[in-house]
Amino acid sequence: MDFTLILFYVVAGVAAATAVGLLFSRNAVYAALFLVLNFACVAVFYLLLGAPFIAMAQITVYAGAIMVLFLFVIMLLGAEKLPRGGILPWQRPLAIGAAAILLAEAGYLLVQRVQSAAVLPDPGSFENSVSSLQQMAYLLFTDYLLPFEVTSILLLVAMVGAIVLTRQAKGAQR
Amino acid sequence: MDLGIPLTHYLLVSAILFTMGALGVLIRRNALIVFMSIELMLNAANLAFVAFARSFEQTTGQPVFTGQLFVFFVIAVAAAEVAVGLALIVAIFRTKQTIDVDQLSSMKG
Numbered sequence: 713m714d715f716t717l718i719l720f721y722v723v724a725g726v727a728a729a730t731a732v733g734l735l736f737s738r739n740a741v742y743a744a745l746f747l748v749l750n751f752a753c754v755a756v757f758y759l760l761l762g763a764p765f766i767a768m769a770q771i772t773v774y775a776g777a778i779m780v781l782f783l784f785v786i787m788l789l790g791a792e793k794l795p796r797g798g799i800l801p802w803q804r805p806l807a808i809g810a811a812a813i814l815l816a817e818a819g820y821l822l823v824q825r826v827q828s829a830a831v832l833p834d835p836g837s838f839e840n841s842v843s844s845l846q847q848m849a850y851l852l853f854t855d856y857l858l859p860f861e862v863t864s865i866l867l868l869v870a871m872v873g874a875i876v877l878t879r880q881a882k883g884a885q886r
Numbered sequence: 887m888d889l890g891i892p893l894t895h896y897l898l899v900s901a902i903l904f905t906m907g908a909l910g911v912l913i914r915r916n917a918l919i920v921f922m923s924i925e926l927m928l929n930a931a932n933l934a935f936v937a938f939a940r941s942f943e944q945t946t947g948q949p950v951f952t953g954q955l956f957v958f959f960v961i962a963v964a965a966a967e968v969a970v971g972l973a974l975i976v977a978i979f980r981t982k983q984t985i986d987v988d989q990l991s992s993m994k995g
Contacts (some may be wrong), residue, residue: 716890716891717890717891720891720895724895724899727899727903728899728902728903728906731902731903731906731907731926732906734906734910734919734922734923734926735906735909735910735913735914735923740916740918740919743918743919743922744922747922747925747926750903750926750929751929754903754929754932754933757896757899757933757936757937758933758936760891761896761936761937761939761940762940762943763936763939763940763954763957765954765958766932766936766954766957766958766961769958769961770932770961773961773962773964773965774925774929774961774964777965778925778964778965778968781968781969781972782918782921782922782968782972785918785972785975785976786918788976789918789975789976789979789985800988803912803913804913807909807912807913808909808913810912811905811906811908811909811912814904814905814908815901815902815905818901818904818905819897819898819901819902822894822897822898822900822901822934823894823897823898826893826894826897826941831890831891831892831893832890832891832892832893832896832937832940832941832944833890833944834890844949844951847949847951848951848954848955851951851952851955852955852958856955859959863959863962863963866962866963866966867962867965867966869966870965870966870967870969870970871969873969873970873973874969874970874972874973875973877970877973877974877976877977878973878976878977
């Protein structure tokens with residue numbers, strides 16, 4: 713039992729616990745903070761998988777930008793207190809049963825279809841990750857230049873769309 | 887050499903997180919929580935992507951970045967999706983004064 717395996721189990725436990733916390737918290741702000749912790753756990757997984765750039769992007773974009781946006785909207789709408797109970801009382805047990813089936817299926821297929829002997833080694837040294845980052849950036853700006861540009865256009869369209877959607881109508885201001 | 891973490895462990899964590907996200911979409915009534923659960927599912931898929939990319943690196947013996955770049959694009963698309971989705975939620979709240987998905991049962995305004 714080496715150190716990284718113990719670290720993995722601890723972080724996996726925290727990730728699962730925060731996901732459960734997101735599901736069952738009665739306060740939307742707590743749910744958002746649980747999700748931030750969950751994103752941080754996934755970033756640790758990325759570091760263990762030798763993907764430092766993705767880990768940092770996860771922290772800055774997801775845990776930073778996206779969750780701040782979520783918290784901002786929660787505060788703006790004043791919707792942090794969540795009412796109990798739903799209209800359909802039979803829905804919750806049915807959903808939990810369906811989710812259990814989904815988990816069993818996904819776990820079985822994912823574990824059965826890959827070679828079970830595959831062991832992912834610990835990531836290399838710092839110099840190693842810097843050189844791999846350079847290779848990744850080179851690939852991004854050569855082979856994947858078109859998707860990169862399309863992504864920039866997509867972000868622009870999303871920005872304009874968000875402004876148009878939340879803009880007050882002219883007549884509604886008075 | 888039994889150092890390192892088996893690929894199946896990552897896949898199991900990914901499956902658990904994805905299931906939690908799907909469960910959140912099914913049982914929560916608040917549109918914001920449903921949206922957060924969708925983010926959780928995207929993250930689970932990303933984790934599986936990076937784990938498979940790492941495993942593929944092991945088989946080829948040289949660095950492969952396609953999986954990581956795909957995750958990068960998924961993160962960018964998720965950012966765009968969150969911007970538009972939250973704008974939609976704000977617009978719905980303005981007209982309906984609620985973000986309970988059970989109340990949003992009419993198709994017209």
